[in-house]
Amino acid sequence: MLQAQLLNISKQFAGAEAVDNVSMDIFPGEILAVVGPSGCGKTTLLQLVAGLLKPDRGSIQVAGRTLSAAGEVLVPPEKRGIAMVFQNYALWPHYDVFANIAYPLRIKGYSRSKQKQTVEELLEAVRLKGMEGRYPHELSGGEQQRVALARALALNPLLLLLDESLSNLDAGLRKEMREEIKRIQRELSLTIIHVTHDQQEAMAIADRIAVMNEGKMVQVGAVEEVYRFPRTEFTARFMGDSNLLRLNKDSPAEMKLWEMARPKVIEGGGQPLQHTPEILTVRSEDIKLDDVPGQLTGEIVERIYHGSNIEYRLKFMDRILRVKTPADKFFEPGQQAGFTIEKATRVRADN
Numbered sequence: 001m002l003q004a005q006l007l008n009i010s011k012q013f014a015g016a017e018a019v020d021n022v023s024m025d026i027f028p029g030e031i032l033a034v035v036g037p038s039g040c041g042k043t044t045l046l047q048l049v050a051g052l053l054k055p056d057r058g059s060i061q062v063a064g065r066t067l068s069a070a071g072e073v074l075v076p077p078e079k080r081g082i083a084m085v086f087q088n089y090a091l092w093p094h095y096d097v098f099a100n101i102a103y104p105l106r107i108k109g110y111s112r113s114k115q116k117q118t119v120e121e122l123l124e125a126v127r128l129k130g131m132e133g134r135y136p137h138e139l140s141g142g143e144q145q146r147v148a149l150a151r152a153l154a155l156n157p158l159l160l161l162l163d164e165s166l167s168n169l170d171a172g173l174r175k176e177m178r179e180e181i182k183r184i185q186r187e188l189s190l191t192i193i194h195v196t197h198d199q200q201e202a203m204a205i206a207d208r209i210a211v212m213n214e215g216k217m218v219q220v221g222a223v224e225e226v227y228r229f230p231r232t233e234f235t236a237r238f239m240g241d242s243n244l245l246r247l248n249k250d251s252p253a254e255m256k257l258w259e260m261a262r263p264k265v266i267e268g269g270g271q272p273l274q275h276t277p278e279i280l281t282v283r284s285e286d287i288k289l290d291d292v293p294g295q296l297t298g299e300i301v302e303r304i305y306h307g308s309n310i311e312y313r314l315k316f317m318d319r320i321l322r323v324k325t326p327a328d329k330f331f332e333p334g335q336q337a338g339f340t341i342e343k344a345t346r347v348r349a350d351n
């Protein structure tokens, strides 16, 4: 059974489709990341699921119960069994950690002893034992984030919605919290929709990824599948550093690269490429550089050191290619380098 299902959901603001005919299945116990650029409709989508907004069209089901259908909200937000964590945590500043986490339990009329027991379990789950007496301003950003998470989990939600909830943390903490969320999700068998504009974060945290652009869901699939086999130009650009090659007869570089890349396209079932695709993409890590000139030779024009890898700009005739190498592969700008294309993917042009 599905944990949640969206069917043909649309929402307009001032005549523009913020969410445009989105359908999506969410499986029990998975983390589904919804990614897309700022303004593509991610927050609107979550608010529709949470019941904070009313859809114009379509239906939403959670755990077999229909929450909204055909423009009607059938179940109000507080009765949906859905919890949401925002980017700015929204903790109560004058409540200590215990009172913040206990808040939803108190509203529901849980006894003092039941509140205490539940908060203790949650503090353990988010690793904040001993901090129940502190106030939000006495906590680090990461600790506040954990309190917000614990509070969201207090009522044992059927679905947890995270809206850019790691975006305010610095890089190190963000990485730590990704792992924490995964651990907590596993331990408590949670189902999570995690919204982010950061495709690296989405890949690190999720089981599946849903890519959104201009209100539309453009591709949904397992993390590796979306990364390795983007179907459209947008997804290819958004999910990683790709070189996009069009069959451009006016560009000698493009024609040569096309000829080299085409046989490297991996098709489902290992079949050779049947017809001419609109665009081929070659990921920056799928171009291999060589010290000596080869069948293809370019000139290194720029080197960007990232610590764990190096990114080069390689000039090949009239094109600049992006190439990513291991950190020990050193080339100097101005140097000639041979290169080969190891893998390519075909994608559909966006327009």
Ligand SMILES: Nc1ncnc2c1ncn2[C@@H]1O[C@H](COP(=O)(O)OP(=O)(O)O)[C@@H](O)[C@H]1O
Pocket: 013, 014, 018, 036, 037, 038, 039, 040, 041, 042, 043, 044, 045
């Ligand atoms: N309450 C609102 N009123 C009018 N327009 C809105 C409202 N909320 C969002 N929008 C518009 O809807 C689009 C999607 O916004 P949003 O869902 O916040 O995107 P994201 O979370 O992906 O950045 C944007 O163009 C935004 O300006």
Ligand SMILES: [Mg+2]
Pocket: 042, 043, 044, 164
């Ligand atoms: Mg948003």
